[in-house]
Amino acid sequence: MKVLIAPDSFKDCLDAASVSRHLAEGIHRVLPDAEINSIPVADGGEGFVQTMLSALGGERVDLQVFDPLRRPVLAFYGILPDGTAVIEMAAASGIELLRREERNPLLTTTYGTGQLMADAMKKGCSKIIIGIGGSATNDGGMGMARALGFRFPDKNGDKVSWGGGSLHLITQIDSSDVNPLLAKTEILVACDVNNPLTGPLGASAVYGPQKGATPEVVEELDKNLAHFAAVIQRDLNIDVLTLPGSGAAGGLGAGLVAFAGGRLQAGFDIVKEQTKLETAVMAADIVLTGEGKMDGQTKQGKTPWGVAQLAKKHGKPLIAFAGFLGDGYRELYDEGFTSIFALPNGPASLDSCITNAPELLADTAEQVFRVLLAANS
The missing domain is CATH 3.40.50.10350 (Glycerate kinase; domain 1)
Known part of the structure; x- marks a missing residue:
C-alpha cells in the first residue's frame, strides 16, 4: 500500500x-x-519556512527580535537559492511563544515580524514570502508596520501603545520615515484563511478567543480594527475592511496589504506548487x-x-x-x-x-x- x-x-x-x-x-x-x-504541509504557520527550505533548498537565518510581548526571542527566516526570503510570522509573533496565561491580544504585537522583514530586505532580498498562520496578535499589523518605519500618533501626537487594544487611539498614519527598501520589495503573503477583517467572521470574533480574548474583549478588538481600517482608507486610500484574508493573523493580512503592498495568496497553493x-x-x-x-x-x-x-x-x-x-x-x-x-x-x-x-x-x-x-x- x-x-x-x-x-x-x-x-x-x-x-x-x-x-x-x-x-x-x-x-x-x-x-x-x-x-x-x-x-x-505548513500553509503559512509553524513549519512554513522548513517546508519551503526542504522543498527548494537555501539557508536559515537566525535573528534576535521582539516576541509578541516585546521580549527578546531568537527567531528565524529562510533565504531560498534565488534570493527570496521566506518568513513565518509565528517565529516572532506566534501564539506558541506565550504561555496560556500570557495571551492577551490587547497587548500582543507583530513588531518582531516586521523586524524579520527589515533584516531580509537589508540582506538584499527583493522578494519576501511571508506565512501568517499561528499568530498571538490582533493588532492589524500595526507592530509590523512600526518596525518598517510607519508611525501611529494619537490626538496629542504621541505614539500609541502596543497591541490591538490601542488601535482606536490612532488619529493618523505617518509614513514619512518608512524604510526605503520596502518600495523595492515584492511581498507575497501566504494566507491560510479567507476571513474578513471585522464582523462575525472577522479576526477578533473567530480567532480572538484562542488568543486569550473574552467576549467583551472580542467586541473591543473588533471595533478597534474597524477604526484602524477607516484610518487606513482615509490616509492610504486602501480598503482592507472586507478584503478576503484581511482578518488572518489578527489583521496582519490587512496590514501587509496596506503598509507593504502585499499580495494575499492561499498558503496551501504556494506550498502545493513547491512540494x-x-x-x-x-x-x-x-x-x-x-x-x-x-x-x-x-x-x-x-x-x-x-x-x-x-x-x-x-x-x-x-x-x-x-x-x-x-x-x-x-x-x-x-x-x-x-x-x-x-x-x-x-x-x-x-x-x-x-x-x-x-x-x-x-x-x-x-x-x-x-x-x-x-x-x-
Missing part, C-alpha cells in the same frame, strides 16, 4: 513533521511494508491529513481542506486526524473527506491530550489501518 501523509501542525502541540512521523509509526505497526511518503503535492496524491493509494482542530472553518482554506480537494480530484480516499472536532465538521464529508477521527480515546484534560499526542496519533492510525487491513483481506 502506498500512503501519503500530508498534515498541518497541531497548534500548541506538534509541528507537521512530527505529526507525519507519529502517524507513520502507527501505520507500520499494522503494515510494516507500507510505502509511506510524508509531505508535511509537488498533487503528483504525490496521484501516486498514493490512500491519503492522510490532519490538524489540531477541524470544524466548519476548515473549509475556509485550511490545509486539510486543500489536501481533500486534491484527493477528491484524483479519486483517492482521504482519512483525517484531529485533536478536536468542532461544530460543522460533518460538512467536510461533502468536501472530499472519507472519514475523520478525533484523537482522545476517553475523558481527558487538554494538557493530557497535548502531552500524549504522539501516542494518540500513532494509536489512532494503527486502529484505522487495522480496519482497512481487515476490509481488504
Whole structure:
C-alpha cells in the first residue's frame, strides 16, 4: 500500500513533521511494508519556512527580535537559492511563544515580524514570502508596520501603545520615515484563511478567543480594527475592511496589504506548487491529513481542506486526524473527506491530550489501518 501523509501542525502541540512521523509509526505497526511518503504541509504557520527550505533548498537565518510581548526571542527566516526570503510570522509573533496565561491580544504585537522583514530586505532580498498562520496578535499589523518605519500618533501626537487594544487611539498614519527598501520589495503573503477583517467572521470574533480574548474583549478588538481600517482608507486610500484574508493573523493580512503592498495568496497553493503535492496524491493509494482542530472553518482554506480537494480530484480516499472536532465538521464529508477521527480515546484534560499526542496519533492510525487491513483481506 502506498500512503501519503500530508498534515498541518497541531497548534500548541506538534509541528507537521512530527505529526507525519507519529502517524507513520502507527501505520507500520499494522503494515510494516507500507510505502509511506510524508509531505508535511505548513500553509503559512509553524513549519512554513522548513517546508519551503526542504522543498527548494537555501539557508536559515537566525535573528534576535521582539516576541509578541516585546521580549527578546531568537527567531528565524529562510533565504531560498534565488534570493527570496521566506518568513513565518509565528517565529516572532506566534501564539506558541506565550504561555496560556500570557495571551492577551490587547497587548500582543507583530513588531518582531516586521523586524524579520527589515533584516531580509537589508540582506538584499527583493522578494519576501511571508506565512501568517499561528499568530498571538490582533493588532492589524500595526507592530509590523512600526518596525518598517510607519508611525501611529494619537490626538496629542504621541505614539500609541502596543497591541490591538490601542488601535482606536490612532488619529493618523505617518509614513514619512518608512524604510526605503520596502518600495523595492515584492511581498507575497501566504494566507491560510479567507476571513474578513471585522464582523462575525472577522479576526477578533473567530480567532480572538484562542488568543486569550473574552467576549467583551472580542467586541473591543473588533471595533478597534474597524477604526484602524477607516484610518487606513482615509490616509492610504486602501480598503482592507472586507478584503478576503484581511482578518488572518489578527489583521496582519490587512496590514501587509496596506503598509507593504502585499499580495494575499492561499498558503496551501504556494506550498502545493513547491512540494509537488498533487503528483504525490496521484501516486498514493490512500491519503492522510490532519490538524489540531477541524470544524466548519476548515473549509475556509485550511490545509486539510486543500489536501481533500486534491484527493477528491484524483479519486483517492482521504482519512483525517484531529485533536478536536468542532461544530460543522460533518460538512467536510461533502468536501472530499472519507472519514475523520478525533484523537482522545476517553475523558481527558487538554494538557493530557497535548502531552500524549504522539501516542494518540500513532494509536489512532494503527486502529484505522487495522480496519482497512481487515476490509481488504
